[in-house]
Amino acid sequence: MILENGWYETKQVQSGSFFEDIPTGKTKDKISHFPKMYYRLENGLLHIQTEITLGKYQDQFLNLENKLESGLYCELVSKELHDSFVEYILLYDTINSRISIDEVIAQNGSLKLMDSMYWEYDKLPHMLIAGGTGGGKTYFILTLIEALLKTDAKLYILDPKNADLADLATVMPDVYYKKDDMTACIDQFYEDMMTRNEEMKQMSNYKTGENYAYLGLPARFLIFDEYTSFMEMIGKESIKVMSKLKQIVMLGRQSGFFLILACQRPDAKYLGDGIRDQFNFRVALGRMSELGYGMMFGSDVQKQFFLKQIKGRGYVDKGDNVISEFYTPLVPKEHDFLNEIAKLAQ
Numbered sequence: 137m138i139l140e141n142g143w144y145e146t147k148q149v150q151s152g153s154f155f156e157d158i159p160t161g162k163t164k165d166k167i168s169h170f171p172k173m174y175y176r177l178e179n180g181l182l183h184i185q186t187e188i189t190l191g192k193y194q195d196q197f198l199n200l201e202n203k204l205e206s207g208l209y210c211e212l213v214s215k216e217l218h219d220s221f222v223e224y225i226l227l228y229d230t231i232n233s234r235i236s237i238d239e240v241i242a243q244n245g246s247l248k249l250m251d252s253m254y255w256e257y258d259k260l261p262h263m264l265i266a267g268g269t270g271g272g273k274t275y276f277i278l279t280l281i282e283a284l285l286k287t288d289a290k291l292y293i294l295d296p297k298n299a300d301l302a303d304l305a306t307v308m309p310d311v312y313y314k315k316d317d318m319t320a321c322i323d324q325f326y327e328d329m330m331t332r333n334e335e336m337k338q339m340s341n342y343k344t345g346e347n348y349a350y351l352g353l354p355a356r357f358l359i360f361d362e363y364t365s366f367m368e369m370i371g372k373e374s375i376k377v378m379s380k381l382k383q384i385v386m387l388g389r390q391s392g393f394f395l396i397l398a399c400q401r402p403d404a405k406y407l408g409d410g411i412r413d414q415f416n417f418r419v420a421l422g423r424m425s426e427l428g429y430g431m432m433f434g435s436d437v438q439k440q441f442f443l444k445q446i447k448g449r450g451y452v453d454k455g456d457n458v459i460s461e462f463y464t465p466l467v468p469k470e471h472d473f474l475n476e477i478a479k480l481a482q
């Protein structure tokens with residue numbers, strides 16, 4: 137890559153002749169500086185380190201991610217600037233890191249979603265999921281519900297289209313699909329969060345900076361599917377709902393009130409005003425427009441997005457501003473969500 141791009145420095149030197157004391161008058165290029173680049177493989181990750189020397193090609197070495205990703209068919213996991221070098225950490229063969237639904241485990245405020253990839257909801261709360269029809273959004277949400285039900289968390293589910301998630305009403309409590317029930321649930325969730333925020337401060341073991349888990353309180357998740365459709369449906373009332381949701385995403389972390397919001401298309405109208413940025417974990421599944429990716433990850437991202445016809449495949453930003461390829465946990469054909477969730481909800 138360095139040679140192909142000519143990212144090295146040369147100087148002109150006299151070319152030697154057979155008789156060393158007779159100058160030929162001819163010159164040739166001699167490499168005067170060749171940048172150091174090291175790589176190593178560790179735990180399935182490729183670490184590439186490039187020295188930064190304040191030289192002519194510093195900008196190129198500081199922005200290698202696109203070249204490395206497309207050239208090596210890898211996914212950037214992180215990029216760190218160290219003293220005098222930059223380190224790119226890449227995951228190759230991402231699909232090999234896909235796990236199956238039985239490996240999805242939530243513990244200590246963290247949910248395993250791929251090999252070496254977690255949603256650390258205690259530290260980086262709130263998840264935003266977008267995905268076109270057939271992208272695997274419903275399967276992913278059901279997977280999250282199943283995993284979270286294995287913890288002591290309490291879940292509230294909203295499905296305004298009265299579709300797959302609403303079916304869960306037959307096997308678990310707090311599943312709503314009617315407008316008034318949904319808005320009442322959001323209001324209650326918000327009130328409960330505010331009450332817990334107050335009550336936590338009165339607890340004898342309360343310590344500034346410590347969260348709900350430290351105090352032994354269970355987490356609560358509000359799982360809201362088809363969010364933008366709902367907001368469109370309720371017209372002017374959407375302003376009130378949005379303001380409640382904004383409070384939840386801004387204040388919910390410490391008290392353990394988390395929002396998982398899903399929609400087909402992320403819409404600036406309902407995710408603007410700083411709300412989007414409060415969702416630390418963002419997943420885009422299946423086919424999505426450039427505008428959609430811009431809405432999910434920021435319009436200024438340099439990432440190139442590709443479509444692969446694999447169910448449950450997409451991109452994720454897990455809260456560190458690095459966008460990488462993502463595969464939702466694999467669900468075997470014989471898996472019966474309703475049955476499994478019924479057993480867990482009992």
Ligand SMILES: Nc1ncnc2c1ncn2[C@@H]1O[C@H](COP(=O)(O)OP(=O)(O)OP(=O)(O)O)[C@@H](O)[C@H]1O
Nearest residue numbers: 268269270271272273274275447448464465466467
């Ligand atoms: N993680 C997965 N493992 C196995 N199969 C999957 C997975 N995700 C999706 N599929 C397959 O793709 C199909 C569509 O997925 P899903 O219903 O989740 O899509 P969707 O994005 O919610 O679409 P819609 O909005 O139309 O419901 C599923 O019926 C299933 O066959």
